Amino acid sequence: MKKPEKDPTNRKKFHLPTNPWVYILILLGAVMIVNMLSMGNMLSGNRTEYVEYSKFLSMVDSGQVQAVEITDTLIRFTVSSGMFPWRSGNTYATYPVDDPNLVQRLYKAGVEFGGVSQESRVSILSVIVNLVLPLAFYGLMIFWIVKMIRGSKDGKGGGFNLLGGFGKSGAKMYNVSEVTKRFADVAGQDEAKDQLIEMVDFLNRPEKYKAIGAKLPKGALLVGPPGTGKTLLAQAVAGEAKVPFFFVSGSAFVEMFVGTGAARVRDLFKEAAEKAPCIVFIDEIDAIGKKRDGTGLNANDEREQTLNQLLAEMDGFDPSKGIIILGATNRPEILDKALLRPGRFDRRITVDLPDMKGREAILRVHAKNIATAPDVDLAAIARATVGASGADLANIINEGALCAVRAGRTATAQCDLEAAVELVIAGSERKSMVISPEEKRIVAYHEIGHALVAARQKHSAPVHKITIIPRTNGALGYTMQVEETERVLMSREDLESKIVTLTAGRAAEEFAFKTCTTGAANDIEQATKLARNMVTRFGMSDKFGMVALDTQTSLYLGDGAQAICSPETSTLVDKEIQRLIAESYDKALSILRDNAQKLSELSSYLLEKETITGEEFMEILGPEQNEKVTPLPVGNESAE
Numbered sequence: 336m337k338k339p340e341k342d343p344t345n346r347k348k349f350h351l352p353t354n355p356w357v358y359i360l361i362l363l364g365a366v367m368i369v370n371m372l373s374m375g376n377m378l379s380g381n382r383t384e385y386v387e388y389s390k391f392l393s394m395v396d397s398g399q400v401q402a403v404e405i406t407d408t409l410i411r412f413t414v415s416s417g418m419f420p421w422r423s424g425n426t427y428a429t430y431p432v433d434d435p436n437l438v439q440r441l442y443k444a445g446v447e448f449g450g451v452s453q454e455s456r457v458s459i460l461s462v463i464v465n466l467v468l469p470l471a472f473y474g475l476m477i478f479w480i481v482k483m484i485r486g487s488k489d490g491k492g493g494g495f496n497l498l499g500g501f502g503k504s505g506a507k508m509y510n511v512s513e514v515t516k517r518f519a520d521v522a523g524q525d526e527a528k529d530q531l532i533e534m535v536d537f538l539n540r541p542e543k544y545k546a547i548g549a550k551l552p553k554g555a556l557l558v559g560p561p562g563t564g565k566t567l568l569a570q571a572v573a574g575e576a577k578v579p580f581f582f583v584s585g586s587a588f589v590e591m592f593v594g595t596g597a598a599r600v601r602d603l604f605k606e607a608a609e610k611a612p613c614i615v616f617i618d619e620i621d622a623i624g625k626k627r628d629g630t631g632l633n634a635n636d637e638r639e640q641t642l643n644q645l646l647a648e649m650d651g652f653d654p655s656k657g658i659i660i661l662g663a664t665n666r667p668e669i670l671d672k673a674l675l676r677p678g679r680f681d682r683r684i685t686v687d688l689p690d691m692k693g694r695e696a697i698l699r700v701h702a703k704n705i706a707t708a709p710d711v712d713l714a715a716i717a718r719a720t721v722g723a724s725g726a727d728l729a730n731i732i733n734e735g736a737l738c739a740v741r742a743g744r745t746a747t748a749q750c751d752l753e754a755a756v757e758l759v760i761a762g763s764e765r766k767s768m769v770i771s772p773e774e775k776r777i778v779a780y781h782e783i784g785h786a787l788v789a790a791r792q793k794h795s796a797p798v799h800k801i802t803i804i805p806r807t808n809g810a811l812g813y814t815m816q817v818e819e820t821e822r823v824l825m826s827r828e829d830l831e832s833k834i835v836t837l838t839a840g841r842a843a844e845e846f847a848f849k850t851c852t853t854g855a856a857n858d859i860e861q862a863t864k865l866a867r868n869m870v871t872r873f874g875m876s877d878k879f880g881m882v883a884l885d886t887q888t889s890l891y892l893g894d895g896a897q898a899i900c901s902p903e904t905s906t907l908v909d910k911e912i913q914r915l916i917a918e919s920y921d922k923a924l925s926i927l928r929d930n931a932q933k934l935s936e937l938s939s940y941l942l943e944k945e946t947i948t949g950e951e952f953m954e955i956l957g958p959e960q961n962e963k964v965t966p967l968p969v970g971n972e973s974a975e
């Protein structure tokens with residue numbers, strides 16, 4: 336995703352009013368400093384000199400005094416410049432004494448004199464300078480600091496953002512020109528696109544819908560496993576709709592201050608209402624939309640408040656204004672029921688893992704950005720990547736390009752992409768790992784055991800590649816099976832033969848070396864998981880039949896199975912799983928026994944070559960005597 340530019344209009348809004356603040360503050364500060372300095376009379380040439388009362392009287396008598404102001408607390412007077420010309424205009428002051436003759440004396444000397452009221456000496460100017468200006472100064476300072484703390488309107492501009500955009504929505508707003516993604520950038524996912532196209536059309540031409548009286552959904556929830564393009568789709572919607580697009584992550588609402596989340600939701604909807612028509616996209620909405628628990632414990636007060644605010648806002652806005660709320664999550668099952676009810680997120684758009692066609696299309700979209708050699712066959716890569724998400728595929732293309740650079744090629748070849756697939760599935764090769772020849776032999780037998788048993792079973796995908804080069808994910812080698820066509824259903828026979836194939840590694844070790852190693856740990860785990868699912872979820876055991884004994888807690892985030900049967904049944908389930916795997920193991924062992932000659936022949940060949948292709952393997956193995964091998968594919972598997 337291109338790094339978004341900040342919305343230019345928001346930017347100006349923040350900066351223009353800010354600059355005058357700075358100027359006003361500087362001006363006020365300067366005035367105050369000048370005022371403080373002059374209070375000390377340091378700049379003033381007009382010093383007031385205090386003299387004794389007797390001196391004052393003698394000055395009056397000698398005729399130096401020109402004018403006198405008398406107050407209760409002070410007598411100020413000016414002298415004529417004749418005597419002190421260098422101090423012309425200077426004022427003197429003295430403290431009054433109880434002297435009833437003073438008036439007469441002044442009168443006689445012909446001095447102008449009079450009383451001054453105390454209040455009128457406090458001039459309006461001095462009030463302003465001494466009181467109003469400092470108040471204004473401090474007031475503005477506080478105002479400015481608060482403004483700095485709050486940050487600018489978009490919640491992240493403005494340099495200072497001490498509390499992370501406290502109180503503001505925290506949503507990034509993209510203008511039309513800033514969103515570069517289009518529906519063409521999203522490969523596959525046609526059903527999701529169809530539904531979203533309708534929403535885009537509504538935003539672009541609302542009249543069409545209003546004429547009929549049709550209301551469009553207020554919101555749509557994109558659900559699916561991680562990396563399938565939910566965020567990408569929302570961006571494409573924004574790009575196609577030509578309206579402003581608010582992007583906010585659910586976690587952005589959750590803050591350390593109680594009430595912040597709710598305030599942000601409120602702000603978000605206010606901002607959206609100003610910009611309508613527009614799209615508001617809340618990514619990873621499960622961060623705030625989690626089910627409210629009925630325990631009454633207020634440990635989650637903040638989150639619940641935020642959710643309540645979101646619910647209220649979604650009810651409150653008028654859909655005809657053209658605000659569409661999109662949410663994305665990969666855990667829809669933990670969302671609050673209230674959030675999912677019609678009137679809020681009334682559309683649920685599933686963005687699932689791509690099928691083979693979808694994978695090829697995604698690979699094609701991303702391959703456009705790199706230089707590819709003419710031998711590149713993206714369909715083959717798509718076939719080898721069952722279960723990969725869009726993000727995985729984008730990663731494979733990029734890793735392929737990196738591989739090509741490493742090999743010094745100018746264009747990405749098919750072998751680079753194949754290496755990238757392995758890299759993503761199994762990690763990179765660990766050439767530095769030292770393995771003793773004896774261990775290497777065991778690994779070779781183990782892998783050939785998998786491959787041989789897979790090839791000798793009816794319901795098994797053809798072997799694509801076998802290698803005994805260790806990988807960074809811990810595998811000492813692996814056998815890759817690639818199906819020919821995409822399967823949406825797996826039969827009981829498919830699964831059973833898969834388990835047999837998984838147990839074949841250990842079976843080969845046992846058969847050839849009369850020992851067993853830790854190398855089978857991953858096989859055992861996979862086989863057990865498969866067997867458990869067959870018994871508890873797929874209803875594929877004769878003992879229990881079609882009874883659900885497990886429930887999946889997370890639909891899109893992998894297996895979080897939870898037993899929903901009694902402990903007694905649970906014990907029986909474990910027994911049944913044991914039986915299934917033990918039978919599979921025996922079957923694998925018997926297949927290996929029937930092909931003992933081929934097993935050692937192939938293992939030696941693999942030991943020598945380290946990596947062999949499926950064709951090489953099948954050539955040496957040859958057809959089975961009585962049965963012909965129909966390669967019925969099973970899901971892609973990478974067994975150790």
Ligand code: ADP
Pocket residue numbers: 336520521522523524560561562563564565566567568663697700724725726727729
């Ligand atoms: P999520 O569903 O987790 O939000 P994203 O939308 O972030 O997944 O997808 C991650 C990346 O995977 C995208 O940036 C894109 O490169 C790639 N991708 C995923 N799905 C697709 C798709 N259908 N078409 C093209 N690229 C895709």
Ligand code: MG
Pocket residue numbers: 565566618663
């Ligand atoms: Mg996402």
Ligand code: ZN
Pocket residue numbers: 781785840841854855858974975
């Ligand atoms: Zn194995």
